[in-house]
Amino acid sequence: MSTEPKRASEWTIHGERVLDDTRRAVLSIADVELPDGVRFEQYVLRIPGAAMVIVLDDEERVLMMWRHRFIVDRWVWELPGGYLDPAEDPMTCAAREVEEETGWRPRSMEKLVTFQPMVGTIDQENVVFLARGADFTGSAPDINEAERIGWIPLADIQQHMDDGSIVGAGSVSGLLAVQLLKAQGKL
Structure with a gap:
């Protein structure tokens, strides 16, 4: 109090x-x-907190999942991530979710941005991490999570936001933060 x-x-x-x-x-x-x-x-x-990851490869492409969201009845690109288990470290959660959902294990990770998606009604802290590089584990993506996995060029991200194929608050917030870092020469 x-x-x-x-x-x-x-x-x-x-x-x-x-x-x-x-x-x-x-x-x-x-x-x-x-x-x-x-x-x-x-x-x-x-809602329990959530953690997600922007996995950026050496060619400045972002690892994303193509999935259907029934609430808005749309197919969209999203970052891998998920809910934190009770007392779970957000970075641990984020790394686990990337591997489970995509079959890629992120390399070095750093906290990028924390936000509340709808502060007037919803209390849910979201943490977005930036991973530079990932190693393929050989595992197939979880069919319950995504239809397919794709590496989207960072240069194409704004067009996906403009055309409505990237709309989730976590994906948009994190990707805008990465674009800002790039514009500032810090990426």
């Missing part, structure tokens, strides 16, 4: 009622009061 004094623009939470509590999500309704006294109910979704 914070001991700092409340700021004038801070919202007050009078309570939170859990509607559903599962292994992968807690859905609740919060009783919220705005600084001007207006009260309302706000849905809140709390």
